[in-house]
Amino acid sequence: MAYTPLENRYQNMQYNRCGRSGIKLPAISLGLWHNFGEDVDRQTARDILCKAFDLGICHFDLANNYGPPYGAAESFLGDMLKTNLAGLRDELLISTKAGYDMWPGPYGEWGSRKYLISSLDQSLQRMGVDYVDIFYSHRFDPETPLEETMGALDSIVKQGKALYVGLSSYNAERTQQAVAILNDLGTPCLIHQPSYSMLNRWVETDGLLDTLDDLSIGSIAFSPLAQGLLTDKYLQGVGAGSRASQGKSLSTQQLSKENLDRINALNSIASQRGQSLAQMAIAWVLRKNKVTSALVGASSVAQLESSVKALDNLEFSEQQLLDIDKYAKESGINLWAQSSQS
Numbered sequence: 001m002a003y004t005p006l007e008n009r010y011q012n013m014q015y016n017r018c019g020r021s022g023i024k025l026p027a028i029s030l031g032l033w034h035n036f037g038e039d040v041d042r043q044t045a046r047d048i049l050c051k052a053f054d055l056g057i058c059h060f061d062l063a064n065n066y067g068p069p070y071g072a073a074e075s076f077l078g079d080m081l082k083t084n085l086a087g088l089r090d091e092l093l094i095s096t097k098a099g100y101d102m103w104p105g106p107y108g109e110w111g112s113r114k115y116l117i118s119s120l121d122q123s124l125q126r127m128g129v130d131y132v133d134i135f136y137s138h139r140f141d142p143e144t145p146l147e148e149t150m151g152a153l154d155s156i157v158k159q160g161k162a163l164y165v166g167l168s169s170y171n172a173e174r175t176q177q178a179v180a181i182l183n184d185l186g187t188p189c190l191i192h193q194p195s196y197s198m199l200n201r202w203v204e205t206d207g208l209l210d211t212l213d214d215l216s217i218g219s220i221a222f223s224p225l226a227q228g229l230l231t232d233k234y235l236q237g238v239g240a241g242s243r244a245s246q247g248k249s250l251s252t253q254q255l256s257k258e259n260l261d262r263i264n265a266l267n268s269i270a271s272q273r274g275q276s277l278a279q280m281a282i283a284w285v286l287r288k289n290k291v292t293s294a295l296v297g298a299s300s301v302a303q304l305e306s307s308v309k310a311l312d313n314l315e316f317s318e319q320q321l322l323d324i325d326k327y328a329k330e331s332g333i334n335l336w337a338q339s340s341q342s
Helices: 041-055 072-082 115-129 146-158 170-184 208-215 257-272 277-285 301-312 318-325 337-342
Strands: 013-018 025-026 030-031 059-061 091-100 134-138 162-168 189-193 220-221 292-296
Touching: 025 030, 025 220, 025 277, 030 301, 041 072, 072 115, 091 115, 091 277, 115 208, 134 146, 134 277, 134 292, 146 162, 146 170, 162 170, 162 208, 170 208, 189 208, 208 301, 257 277, 257 318, 277 292, 318 337
Parallel strands: 030 059, 030 292, 059 091, 091 134, 134 162, 162 189, 189 220, 220 292
Antiparallel strands: 013 025
């Protein structure tokens, strides 16, 4: 069945200015990390993407190795741009990244100029587009000079392959260094994408959020639901079909009694607010306008619609924040700690 976007798709979504730029991001963006590879039903994936666009989510976030297999999510979006989303490219903000393992050999990951430019060329081919809106260095490379990695990002923009560049999982110190190099090159950093949730607060203790404010750089938080921990899936243990049961990005080892007790306590606070735990978790990340956009995944249209309803209540009383702080503790789920703190 042909897809016709809703005419009022932009009326109900909140859009936030991304740092000091002309870009506004939807308060909730859609990540294609999971659920858009070849291991999922194609029609379900299509329905999710179309529903996202109808809800005003015009930012789709990818990386070169999202799948499975690697590259599958980008290929899927490329198919959508030829079919359901044909003619809508200029209404979409598409981002992709390179930094993690993509192909064998010494040039298939990290931050060399060769890898970053080769990876983006492949990404553009898979998606069938001439450029992406944002291209990220997916992680800091401790063995490649930062000048080389940032120089590659600068070249990519000047070649017209990306309109803006961003960083992901760089800590505050490395971010300041990278931004200074980019500014000298004349290609400012638009945005930073760190992991951030009630159970993973490294961006606060590291000072990254304050650094981004000082530098007037936008932020988009990935894994605001802590890889699914901050949902009702684990209130009674490991459920069938969950990420933990599938052995994906969440390990059953992270479902300790201590973590489950915290999750249940946070769920009680969410219920008092008239929200699901997931909705409160998204709202909490977006509180006080510290974060430009929350990046969510979705395995169904209903799940996506529920996530967007988090925007119905973004206000927290001081008492609610104090109550949340009792249980919003580091829970050993920052899988990106090494890359962010190197």
